[in-house]
Amino acid sequence: MSDRIFGLVGLCVAAIFAWRATLIQESFLSDAVGPKAFPLIIAVVLALSSLYFVVRPDPDPRWPPVGRLAEIGMAVAVLCVYAVALPELGFVIATALAATYLTWRLGTAPLWSVVVGVLTSGGIYTVFHLILGLSLARGPLGF
Amino acid sequence: MDTLSALGDGFFIALTWQNLLLAVLGCFLGTVMGALPGLGPSNGVAILIPLAFTLGLGATPALILLTSVYYGAMYGGRISSILLNIPGDEPAMMTCLDGYPMAQQGRAGEALALSGVASFFGAFFATWGLVLLAPQLVKVALLFGPAEYFALFTLAFATLGGVSSTNQAKSAFAAALGLGLAMVGVDTQTGVPRFTFGEVHLYDGIDFLVAIVGLFALSEVFIFLEHRSTDADAAPPKVKIGRITPSLGLIRSCLPTMIRSTGLGFLAGVLPGAGASLGSFISYSVEKRLVDKAGTFGTGDPRGVAAPEAGNNAAAGGALVPMLALGVPGSGTTAVLLAVLLSLNITPGPLLFTQNPDVVWGLIAALFIANVMLLAMNIPMVGLFTRVLLVPPRILMPVVAMVSFVGIYGISGSSFDLLVMIGFGVLGWVLRKLDVPLVPVILGTLLGNAMESNLRRAITIDNGNWGTLIDSPLSIALWTIAAIGFVLPIVVGKAMKRRMRMDAEGALRD
Numbered sequence: 001m002s003d004r005i006f007g008l009v010g011l012c013v014a015a016i017f018a019w020r021a022t023l024i025q026e027s028f029l030s031d032a033v034g035p036k037a038f039p040l041i042i043a044v045v046l047a048l049s050s051l052y053f054v055v056r057p058d059p060d061p062r063w064p065p066v067g068r069l070a071e072i073g074m075a076v077a078v079l080c081v082y083a084v085a086l087p088e089l090g091f092v093i094a095t096a097l098a099a100t101y102l103t104w105r106l107g108t109a110p111l112w113s114v115v116v117g118v119l120t121s122g123g124i125y126t127v128f129h130l131i132l133g134l135s136l137a138r139g140p141l142g143f
Numbered sequence: 144m145d146t147l148s149a150l151g152d153g154f155f156i157a158l159t160w161q162n163l164l165l166a167v168l169g170c171f172l173g174t175v176m177g178a179l180p181g182l183g184p185s186n187g188v189a190i191l192i193p194l195a196f197t198l199g200l201g202a203t204p205a206l207i208l209l210t211s212v213y214y215g216a217m218y219g220g221r222i223s224s225i226l227l228n229i230p231g232d233e234p235a236m237m238t239c240l241d242g243y244p245m246a247q248q249g250r251a252g253e254a255l256a257l258s259g260v261a262s263f264f265g266a267f268f269a270t271w272g273l274v275l276l277a278p279q280l281v282k283v284a285l286l287f288g289p290a291e292y293f294a295l296f297t298l299a300f301a302t303l304g305g306v307s308s309t310n311q312a313k314s315a316f317a318a319a320l321g322l323g324l325a326m327v328g329v330d331t332q333t334g335v336p337r338f339t340f341g342e343v344h345l346y347d348g349i350d351f352l353v354a355i356v357g358l359f360a361l362s363e364v365f366i367f368l369e370h371r372s373t374d375a376d377a378a379p380p381k382v383k384i385g386r387i388t389p390s391l392g393l394i395r396s397c398l399p400t401m402i403r404s405t406g407l408g409f410l411a412g413v414l415p416g417a418g419a420s421l422g423s424f425i426s427y428s429v430e431k432r433l434v435d436k437a438g439t440f441g442t443g444d445p446r447g448v449a450a451p452e453a454g455n456n457a458a459a460g461g462a463l464v465p466m467l468a469l470g471v472p473g474s475g476t477t478a479v480l481l482a483v484l485l486s487l488n489i490t491p492g493p494l495l496f497t498q499n500p501d502v503v504w505g506l507i508a509a510l511f512i513a514n515v516m517l518l519a520m521n522i523p524m525v526g527l528f529t530r531v532l533l534v535p536p537r538i539l540m541p542v543v544a545m546v547s548f549v550g551i552y553g554i555s556g557s558s559f560d561l562l563v564m565i566g567f568g569v570l571g572w573v574l575r576k577l578d579v580p581l582v583p584v585i586l587g588t589l590l591g592n593a594m595e596s597n598l599r600r601a602i603t604i605d606n607g608n609w610g611t612l613i614d615s616p617l618s619i620a621l622w623t624i625a626a627i628g629f630v631l632p633i634v635v636g637k638a639m640k641r642r643m644r645m646d647a648e649g650a651l652r653d
Contacts, residue, residue, distance in 0.1 A: 006577055010316060017323055020338055027333040032607035033599040035330040035337060042322045049316035058310060061576045064369045072365050076569055079361075079544070083561035086552065095548075099541040102364070106371055106537035120542050124549060134197055134553050 003057030010050030018043035071105060078102075090139015091129075096121035146278055153504025156203060157512055165200075165208040166509055170516045173215020175531050177222075179539065180229045182363070184216035184459075184476040185582075189359045190543065192483050193352050193550030202487045202502050207509040209483050213476055214266060214510065217459045218517050221258045221452055222528050225251060234420045234455035237427045241440060241447030248443050252525075253393070257445055258452040259521040260394055263514060264401045265453035269409045269460025270510045273467075276413070277496075277503075280468035284493035289601035290612050294621035296594040299471040302628035303583050311633055313579045321587015322594070324349055331592060332599060344559045351482055351588045353551055353560050357567025358574075358581050359479075360547045365572040367540045397449040400430050408454035412461020414473070422458025423451035460510070467491055467503060471590075475582040481589055 021039035064072075082098040089097075100117025108116055128134040156162075176187035188209050195205040220235030225242035238258060245254040287295065300318040327338045328348025339345040404426035411422035430450040431440045440447045459476075466477040470492035484491050489499060496503055521528075551564050571581055598612075605611035613619055 024337050025335050027335050030333050031599050032603045035333050035335055038595040038598060039326050042319050045315055045319040049312040052312035068369055072368050075368055079565050083558045095545050099545055102541035103537055106540055108537050116538055120545060124545055128549055132198055
């Protein structure tokens with residue numbers, strides 16, 4: 001069943017890809033093939049392989065229970081917030097928060113998570129910024 | 144003779160303090176990453192590419208660092224196979240079969256040392272193979288025109304799944320997905336934007352480093368989150384290491400095994416679509432058939448440890464041949480190494496040997512140096528690496544995630560790229576669940592533009608005649624091999640996979 005849904009999604013992607021490919025503006029200075037042909041070939045391969053998933057699906061993978069899916073969803077959300085907040089908060093604070101969350105969700109006790117998070121952030125800052133001189137996001141506090 | 148003097152120049156380049164230091168660092172990090180279950184060579188190299196890049200290393204030093212990581216990870220994979228019966232990476236799967244029983248008999252130290260020697264043997268002679276074979280392949284590659292290159296790229300995609308692939312449609316889907324992603328951005332030949340949806344950030348295309356780190360490293364973090372409670376608290380069993388120097392007699396008794404396995408592994412590495420996993424599998428099964436008269440394989444036979452380790456390290460060296468000489472990688476990790484070259488603005492392929500001989504030969508010399516260092520590091524310091532295995536994933540995985548962010552942010556300094564990377568992480572997780580291989584996706588994003596421009600050049604040269612693609616005997620041969628390589632796994636793939644799994648499970652049950 002998963003493969004069938006996957007195949008349908010793949011077909012949609014192929015269709016959108018092909019549609020967007022036909023919309024590419026041809027330049028007046030084009031070569032014999034032009035910018036559309038190769039994307040259209042790709043779309044055909046995508047569509048054919050997706051069609052195969054619909055017709056001959058593999059056995060279902062073991063999907064995690066809903067709670068676990070929510071877990072991954074939350075982690076994705078936290079990481080997205082991290083990505084956006086990084087330039088605002090500065091590297092050290094943002095990373096400490098994100099690392100604390102991740103290690104807590106992976107099974108560290110809450111208080112220890114804070115310790116691990118702060119150490120992770122401090123460690124990366126020391127190695128990559130202080131020793132190797134990589135420029136990291138600078139927050140309002142200067143680190 | 145030319146080759147040898149070029150190699151000498153290579154050593155001249157590689158033997159600077161900075162490069163030696165980078166090699167030590169790379170070997171150490173590589174071994175650690177190889178040893179940790181879940182972080183294989185492709186992950187290790189993927190996380191470190193952006194870092195090498197943002198540190199402003201030159202082409203040769205960056206390559207030395209990253210190939211040391213590559214070789215180091217190949218060495219490191221065996222440690223957790225032997226001590227914990229968990230392969231550190233996929234090619235190390237076969238090492239579990241005899242390595243773990245040896246450890247249970249209190250001969251863990253011996254197994255580690257022997258496998259270290261076998262790894263050295265395999266990698267050392269495979270690097271010689273690379274030195275001798277790559278320049279010959281370059282001569283062949285100079286005959287290639289755009290049409291042949293297009294066929295060669297197709298061949299790489301068709302065979303990438305390998306003989307053990309079960310679902311070729313999924314490999315094809317993955318390749319097309321990767322190629323499609325490569326199409327995003329301004330068309331290099333006519334200058335028109337494609338698939339950018341008017342988003343300025345996308346005009347440069349999707350940075351393949353962002354895709355690689357997201358697909359490999361971040362998806363690994365999500366996999367760990369998914370399996371958290373099921374295997375979180377399984378404390379690794381204490382294994383006594385025992386003596387860590389192998390006796391000369393033991394090494395001598397394994398020598399014929401190592402020689403045969405190195406040959407087979409190297410061959411498996413050079414051939415498209417085989418790679419290190421197959422190298423170690425073939426070596427093990429051939430040795431089992433040849434020398435296992437008393438039926439001791441699988442119960443802690445030292446030769447069963449030497450064979451797969453020599454095989455997979457030889458394959459790692461062999462896989463560099465097509466990558467350097469043709470610019471077409473045959474395995475996941477070499478695909479990632481190709482990304483390194485491309486991001487350093489170096490185009491691999493036949494011209495590399497004439498235009499950047501310093502890079503090629505410096506790299507090869509670095510491989511020899513890394514090998515010696517790894518041998519030196521792995522025998523006395525193996526105790527240190529086993530301690531690394533005690534770091535639980537709940538602490539390690541956040542570090543991996545955060546380091547990936549540091550690397551990507553270092554390149555572009557934009558939150559947009561970080562969000563794209565998270566997107567790739569989720570995509571990678573879903574694709575893994577659905578058993579879609581990730582390597583063709585990576586290869587597609589890497590090679591997509593080169594593949595398209597070769598296609599268009601070939602047809603433009605022939606005034607728009609598409610028949611030019613199958614016009615020369617060479618390209619017809621390449622298309623034929625591609626077709627066979629794509630169809631063969633459909634016929635024999637299931638049986639092959641079953642055999643590999645059966646052998647592995649047989650050992651786990653004991």
